[in-house]
Amino acid sequence: MLDPGRVDLAALADALDDRSPDTLWYLDPSGGGIAAYGPGETGPPPGDWVEIDRVTSRESYRDMSDFTAGVQHRRAAALLDRAIDGRGAFRRFKNTLFEFPEVRDQWYRFRDARSRRRAVDWLAGAGLITEPDAERLRARYPDPDPSNDDVPAAVAEDLAALYGPRLRQVLLFGSWASGEGSVESAIDLLVVLDDDRASILAWEELRAMDDVLWQHTERTGLTISALPVGQHELTRPGDPTVIRARAEAVRVR
Structure with a gap:
């Protein structure tokens, strides 16, 4: 042989x-x-x-x-x-x-x-x-895994580079958190920021992170949605979306 x-x-x-x-x-x-x-x-x-x-x-x-x-x-x-x-x-x-x-x-x-x-x-x-x-x-040569399971982590890494110590957590919620996500569903992220000095203005934060989200959307073809909140709002949520997100959340970072 x-x-x-x-x-x-x-x-x-x-x-x-x-x-x-x-x-x-x-x-x-x-x-x-x-x-x-x-x-x-x-x-x-x-x-x-x-x-x-x-x-x-x-x-x-x-x-x-x-x-x-x-x-x-x-x-x-x-x-x-x-x-x-x-x-x-x-x-x-x-x-x-x-x-x-x-x-x-x-x-x-x-x-x-x-x-x-x-x-x-x-x-x-x-x-x-x-x-x-x-x-x-x-x-030794299995088919490569085409899964996009690492996309939330990759987005979180780039958000950490963008915000530095202001970023407290990135939480995944929705269908991707429950394991039912697909190419047809959005990746939903709860982005928790330090709000000790000033309250969080969601539209300003979304504008700040827009390039990061778009780069990953363009790379993967997946819709990536972010919900920025302050850490105090996370501990005392009044928004039903935040309440639901907390209940489903899987910590990414």
Whole structure:
């Protein structure tokens, strides 16, 4: 059996994904080396080398479809879903990703994980590595989690940078606090500020934090809503929204 540690999975994944019609790829079953042979080149390699089969377009399309189903950015998800429908799906998918750099980066990570697992599957299917070795390798490359669960924490970090010691707490409430949040629901944050010196004017604070909220909305496609309150108002709430928020709150910061 081939020692899986001697195989460059990234190179094998590239060989599996190669669409060059005149190039053949081979793997050395003893040393794990990978070589390509095209027109006019000396080859093929020694007879015991194994030809590397290509990934079908159906498998590549499934990757795009699975990725699109997990995209959390609402506008990107809608456009990608439209892009992969019908002929020319691969080109439209690629072009659409360039409109959303962060989603594009997520796709690269997703694609790399899928392609490396496929490389492991090919090695196991060719009888070059044992199934226990294959299982260990597959476990190293899970699909990246596209969840936006970290968005409230990221917003809270930026609010802390904006307000400094004035920021006392950031509390998550509403559907995201109860675990029922989705791309269709807003992330509701109760932003608790120091009000020892002056009362809180909500409209002024919302204007101050507008850039922070918008940056995260633009990045994720999620609606982020903030309710600024003073710490004394939090301990003696008179606003029904604040009362409800306190009852549901999950502290983010």
